[in-house]
Amino acid sequence: MVEALLVSLYVFVLACFVGFEVISKVPQMLHTPLMSGSNAISGITLVGAVVVAGRVESTTSTILAVIAVAFATINVVGGFLVTDRMLQMFRARQEPSK
Amino acid sequence: MNGETGGPLPLFMNAVYLIAASLFILGLKRLSSPKTARGGNTLGAVAMLIAVVVTLLHWEIVSFVWVVVGVVIGAGVGTYLARTVKMTAMPQMVALLNGFGGAASALVAGDEYLRYSAGMFLGYDVQATIMLSVIIGAITFSGSLIAFGKLQELISGRTVVLPGQRLWATALFLGMFGLAAWLVAVPASMPLYVVLNVAALAMGIFFVMPIGGADMPVVISLLNSYSGLAAAMTGFVLKNNVLIIAGALVGASGIILTKIMCDAMNRSLANVLFGAFTGQMMGGGGPAGAVAAKPVRSVSAQDTALLMAYARNVIFVPGYGLAVSQAQHQVREIADVLEGKGVDVKYAVHPVAGRMPGHMNVLLAEANVPYTQLFEMEQINPEFEHTDVAVVIGANDVVNPSARHDKNSPIYGMPILDVDKAQTVVVLKRSMNPGFAGIDNELFYNDNTRMLFGDARKSLLAIIQELKSGA
Numbered sequence: 001m002v003e004a005l006l007v008s009l010y011v012f013v014l015a016c017f018v019g020f021e022v023i024s025k026v027p028q029m030l031h032t033p034l035m036s037g038s039n040a041i042s043g044i045t046l047v048g049a050v051v052v053a054g055r056v057e058s059t060t061s062t063i064l065a066v067i068a069v070a071f072a073t074i075n076v077v078g079g080f081l082v083t084d085r086m087l088q089m090f091r092a093r094q095e096p097s098k
Numbered sequence: 099m100n101g102e103t104g105g106p107l108p109l110f111m112n113a114v115y116l117i118a119a120s121l122f123i124l125g126l127k128r129l130s131s132p133k134t135a136r137g138g139n140t141l142g143a144v145a146m147l148i149a150v151v152v153t154l155l156h157w158e159i160v161s162f163v164w165v166v167v168g169v170v171i172g173a174g175v176g177t178y179l180a181r182t183v184k185m186t187a188m189p190q191m192v193a194l195l196n197g198f199g200g201a202a203s204a205l206v207a208g209d210e211y212l213r214y215s216a217g218m219f220l221g222y223d224v225q226a227t228i229m230l231s232v233i234i235g236a237i238t239f240s241g242s243l244i245a246f247g248k249l250q251e252l253i254s255g256r257t258v259v260l261p262g263q264r265l266w267a268t269a270l271f272l273g274m275f276g277l278a279a280w281l282v283a284v285p286a287s288m289p290l291y292v293v294l295n296v297a298a299l300a301m302g303i304f305f306v307m308p309i310g311g312a313d314m315p316v317v318i319s320l321l322n323s324y325s326g327l328a329a330a331m332t333g334f335v336l337k338n339n340v341l342i343i344a345g346a347l348v349g350a351s352g353i354i355l356t357k358i359m360c361d362a363m364n365r366s367l368a369n370v371l372f373g374a375f376t377g378q379m380m381g382g383g384g385p386a387g388a389v390a391a392k393p394v395r396s397v398s399a400q401d402t403a404l405l406m407a408y409a410r411n412v413i414f415v416p417g418y419g420l421a422v423s424q425a426q427h428q429v430r431e432i433a434d435v436l437e438g439k440g441v442d443v444k445y446a447v448h449p450v451a452g453r454m455p456g457h458m459n460v461l462l463a464e465a466n467v468p469y470t471q472l473f474e475m476e477q478i479n480p481e482f483e484h485t486d487v488a489v490v491i492g493a494n495d496v497v498n499p500s501a502r503h504d505k506n507s508p509i510y511g512m513p514i515l516d517v518d519k520a521q522t523v524v525v526l527k528r529s530m531n532p533g534f535a536g537i538d539n540e541l542f543y544n545d546n547t548r549m550l551f552g553d554a555r556k557s558l559l560a561i562i563q564e565l566k567s568g569a
Binding site: 011015024028038060077078081085089092 | 168
């Protein structure tokens, strides 16, 4: 049991290092999309919520689980979509429309 | 795989989760350049889809009805929010999404607790991570809602300190962890578990309530980090590596942004979070009388237009005031006319301009300013001394030269944009009232500074008219 926890901790700590490494290279210009995009990734908890909602147990459990699924999905869908909306505005040069 | 709870996930699922986790990392890596960023975000979305779809194969899922109900509601609300939100309201949006993520993590962990509170022993490690997940998730939820309320101006953006707040918060904090420790040891009390939830929610409120509007970038970054950590803790509970990895990535991202924001204000995180508690607030500034005594040179829109039209190069310095008056489109229009006249135009963006990290860049991008003209503080500062005109719009503290030399100034040591080194500085300002932090700005009294008083948008419109009518 302790061993399993330790392995999880390994994964956690190493992932933190990867995160620091990758994200410190993101320029200031893209910090808002980075935030909303990484925010969408934190909606990964949806994976857990889906499992919980799929079990058939007590009513309380189901109600909590459905709320969890809905919240996590708002986080995921809203986060990725709004990030995409922002990023498509970043253009290198103005289009010669005029 | 024989139906025992908490057992290892099937090999296939774990392998797919590994792919998803790798795609998350690759997607974030692509966010380091505006050229690849959009693809990176899509990669992240694909990774999420893969992870969720493979989860549907989980043996514990016996009914899809409630899963579908939740997903349909969430996707509808999420799509609506993402499509309709204004770019100026992006900080609120991110705060809200953070809150939903945190709440979801807390609920999932809570459901695990419900399941086992019937007396089944789960292992101290799992019980402890359930508590952490619930605490962090609930704090993220209530804290984010308060941040949302402040940014949306539903509640006062000023620092709100309740009497005896410090004592309350400390007691709450200690009580919360004491209770959590008790629940790990004796995990069968539902009422106590509810109390823990309430305490964590209250903690989130206590944590964000005292923090003023100008410090919101720090709070949002920190809450972003928390929402990641909550997801990672839920990963510990469910023994699911993709949650742990994705959560850790977001946690790291939030911490980095928090640090960047604090550095840009030359304040420690502790000072931002507890400044209001201990009374070490920024602000105050000099006596108002001293302000009125010094002369300033004001300038008309017409003269400003002339100044710009005959300059070799112009740097715009936008601040939050620009976003408030929605004037980024007018700035862009002026830039277009100037570029047509052969003037070199750039934009200098301070890290804390706006209400969240990088907010100003998004607002300028929305107004079709090409990102090749947007410059960070370190890049642009050496250029000011070779610049003919620097135009400050709605920015104040981030261009205050006393941060460089006046040890008595509350913002001493804060990195600033060196606009005062430009040949001429034009400051667009409503009136001579001091800025958000209430600090007088010596830039306004410099010999090379011209003040263009009035609403930023109206002033800019007047300049556009002048530029187009000849000049």
